[in-house]
Amino acid sequence: MKLNPDFIVHKMDGETVLIPTANAPFHGLIQGNESVEVILECLSEDVTQDEIVDEMCRRFRGDRALIEEDVADVIARLDSIGAIQR
Amino acid sequence: MNEKTKNAVYDLLYLLSCAVNGEAPDKARCEKMDLSEVYSLSQYHMLTSAAAFALEKSIELPREFDQAKKKAIRKLALFEIERxxxxxxxxxxxxxxxxxxxxxxxxxxxxxxxxxxxxxxxxxxxxxxxxxxxxxxxxxxxxxxxxxxxxxxxxxxxxxxxxxxxxxxxxxxxxxxxxxxxxxxxxxxxxxxxxxxxxxxxxxxxxxxxxxxxxxxxxxxxxxxxxxxxxxxxxxxxxxxxxxxxxxxxxxxxxxxxxxxxxxxxxAFGQEGSDVSESEELEYFVFSGYCGTEGNANYNYLNKQLGGDDSGSSKRKYLLRRIFISGDDLRKSYPFFYRHKALYPLLLIYRPIKGAVTHPKGIAAECKRLKGFKVKE
Structure with a gap:
């Protein structure tokens, strides 16, 4: 899976935001913390959910099971707005 | 300015002052604000996002302010990407x-x-x-x-x-x-x-x-x-x-x-507080909105064209200039006749007929404005 090209990741005011363009099925705004930033970075290429979890475990300290849950939650939210391409 | 508008103005100025000076507005004051009035005024001035950044430090952000802030962030990001x-x-x-x-x-x-x-x-x-x-x-x-x-x-x-x-x-x-x-x-x-x-x-x-x-x-x-x-x-x-x-x-x-x-x-925005007493100049800013008003534009335009002179003779001279259009106005509005000046007499026939057909009410409104124009003291 990867990020739908109709969504653009942009950094401003020190925050990462996910911006839907005119063609996107969603017309709002996603603002994220550091972990969302890493997940979006991973999704710039075709990756599996496990690969994203591996990268998150490399960058952040924490229980793998909890990280898996967080990643699954973010992916589900991005999926629900059409931001994921499979 | 009526009392409701005055309160909304002072509340908005207060929020903006807090936003740009990095302060949290007083929670009790925010809770007493007529936020729908503040919202309308902030929208008129394209300042809702700035007000939202201040408000959210002290109270739960009302939905319309939150939406305006998100819209501003999204638009800014799109501008940055396209630019x-x-x-x-x-x-x-x-x-x-x-x-x-x-x-x-x-x-x-x-x-x-x-x-x-x-x-x-x-x-x-x-x-x-x-x-x-x-x-x-x-x-x-x-x-x-x-x-x-x-x-x-x-x-x-x-x-x-x-x-x-x-x-x-x-x-x-x-x-x-x-x-x-x-x-x-x-x-x-x-x-x-x-x-x-x-x-x-x-x-x-x-x-x-x-x-x-x-x-x-x-x-x-x-x-x-x-x-x-x-x-x-x-x-x-x-x-x-x-x-x-x-x-x-x-x-x-x-x-x-x-x-x-x-x-x-x-x-208006200094940290010493919004000490803006009855100010005509502030009123002009308040009632102009972020893109000005037609009323201001009409008054200022006529005032400039008449050279601040609202006498009958001044108005008659202006009317003649409007009818016998020339110079930059001719170049912008009728570039063909500007380039082919020998055909100018045709324009003098064409314009009144076109005006009478396409926008008679506009012409009547302009004549009424000119007739009633008085220089403000």
């Missing part, structure tokens, strides 16, 4: 450019998204406007206006608009046009690019005042321009060459104007 592509294309094609106004002012705010904007303004090499048009259209922009005024307009969904300027001012501001002839001699190279330019901070401030003044004497200008002035001075004034700035403002004839609006901005 990066456009300027990269200008670099590739050797077109010099100068980003203007809101593009740079947003960076002086504590959060760029506090500074809402409906378009991005860029000055370009006036000899390359067709090349610019080709670039913009190749990027999916629609050209909405080309070659008529001092800027061309390009738009793209969702509501992204770029104004590409050939000149900084149009012929209706001759003093400013003269000052900015050969504008590139006043610019510095932007170190990060080959064809990008910037003003010095002093010259940016001077241009900001000129632009603000232009709107002020026409349709009016709102609280956002006053806030821009405050924010810029707060972050830059201590480092400016004030002697140079004063000299240039004097050359431009707006030294008094700058002093007056700067003082008003300091009183």
């Amino acid at each position: 990066a592509k456009i300027l990269a294309a200008f670099e590739k094609n050797g077109i010099w450019y100068l980003p203007l106004k809101g593009i740079l002012l947003a960076k002086t705010y504590p959060k760029a998204a506090m500074r809402e904007m409906c378009d991005n303004d860029i000055l370009c090499d006036s000899g390359k406007m067709q090349d610019v048009r080709d670039i913009m259209e190749s990027m999916g922009f629609t050209c909405d206006l080309f070659g008529q005024f001092n800027h061309d307009v390009y738009s793209k969904p969702p509501s992204i608009e770029f104004e590409i300027h050939h000149n900084l001012f149009d012929s209706d501001m001759p003093r400013f046009v003269d000052y900015y002839t050969d504008v590139i001699s006043r610019l510095k190279k932007d170190g990060n690019s080959s064809f990008g330019y910037r003003f010095s901070d002093e010259d940016f401030y001077i241009f900001m005042l000129c632009h603000m003044y232009k709107h002020y004497i026409n349709a009016g200008t709102g609280l956002r321009s006053l806030l821009d002035l405050y924010v810029f001075n707060r972050s830059h004034r201590a480092k400016l060459d004030l002697e140079y700035v004063a000299q240039e403002l004097k050359t431009l004839g707006i030294e008094e104007y700058e002093r007056s609006v700067r003082n008003l901005a300091d009183k």
